[in-house]
Amino acid sequence: MSEGIDQPDQAEKLTGGSTDLFSKFDDTIAMRANLLASGVEDPFSLVMEKVLSPTRAICNGRDTILLGTYNYMGMTFDPDVVEAGKQALDDFGSGTTGSRVLNGTYQGHKECEDALREFYDMDHAMVFSTGYQANLGIISTIAGKGDYVVLDIDSHASIWDGCAMGNAEVVPFKHNDIEAMEKRLKRIPEGAGKLVVLEGVYSMLGDVAPLAEMVRIAKENGAMVLVDEAHSMGFIGENGRGVCEEAGIIDDCDFIIGTFSKSVGTVGGFCVSNHPKFEILRLMCRPYVFTASLPPSVVATAATSIRKLMHGSNKRAHLWENSKRLHSGLTEMGFTLGTDEPQSAIVAVIMPDLEKGAAMWSALLQEGLYVNLARPPATPANMTLLRCSLCAEHSAEEVETILQMFQNAGKAVGII
Helix, strand or coil: CHHHHCCHHHHHHHCCCCCCCCHHHHHHHHHHHHHHHCCCCCCCCCCEEEEEECCEEEECCEEEEECECCCCCCHHHCHHHHHHHHHHHHHHCCCCCCECCCCCCCHHHHHHHHHHHHHHCCCEEEEECCHHHHHHHHHHHHCCCCCEEEEECCCCHHHHHHHHHHCCEEEEECCCCHHHHHHHHHHCCCCCCEEEEEECECCCCCCECCHHHHHHHHHHCCCEEEEECCCCCCCCCCCCCCHHHHHCCHHHCCEEEEECCCCCCCCCEEEEECCCCHHHHHHHCHHHHCCECCCHHHHHHHHHHHHHHCCCHHHHHHHHHHHHHHHHHHHHHCCEECCCCCCCCEEEEEECCHHHHHHHHHHHHHHCEECEEECCCCCHHHCEEEEEECCCCCCHHHHHHHHHHHHHHHHHHCCC
């Protein structure tokens, strides 16, 4: 039946001749059909039948090295983390069946927020059910009609959606362009509410924002600052607090947003802040008030992982070594990368076009390597790229194996 719905004539019959609300997707349907017709495996329907470790799984029937999971610190199989989840499942059951403002706050939620406050050395922490909801909720609640949000054009979808939900005026600027950001800020009417939204690490190319200068300019122009550290929390900075810490401006940030689905190794999102009025958001933030809270087992694993990340300096050092080696190795082979130097645990390999990108993705999977195939509109400048996210649990030997797999696949597809 699903194959029939993908056909325009079948869709018209199903809708009785009325306007088919799915017609807007026809170009994407055709693109996907053409890709699959070329013989590649579907890059957006991969199934992991069994996960063996933070770095290996059985994917589509193959023993596969994982290089596209965002499991930066490899915490998903940490024995203490897993045991904490099992214990919470026994003690509190499988779920809360309620919102945080009703019956959905268990002891584990408070302990998780305590861990975040300690990790960031901040006064307030608020846990959301996903990282997407954290951006959606905080931005839409604090920046409403008549306020202005100044943001990087390459901001994550959750940031854009938070702006739309709050109905604020959106003022985008060219990616990582300090001068362009300052010009936009100076054009905002005097007395208007202003929020500058930045990211520590941008998820597609893995590049780092010049936060020190940007935060200084934002403050000079009377704006509050929100920084999304989803892809740097746990890894970048002396204590793993992200690019804000590395840049020395963490105390100048009004809000730091993060997620549990990257370095923490589970699911959920959060916001930390020192703002004295922050706690009122628990009553005003719709994506917090009107959704069920995280299951007890999830917040237990998150709290345990966060506390262990405070002492993860050895893991952070090894992850940097992995990133540097992969980046240099791919560059030496002739691949075009998203950054001239390694800036994070993300290494983006830019493809000539979607067809070549899909062929390369498929060839890598045949080799036994999983990466992310990213395409427009998610990517900047209409790029197609293979996004590699390294893990602290990748051994030096695994990184060398990965490089050999890229060389084999690149030659087979004709990219190098």
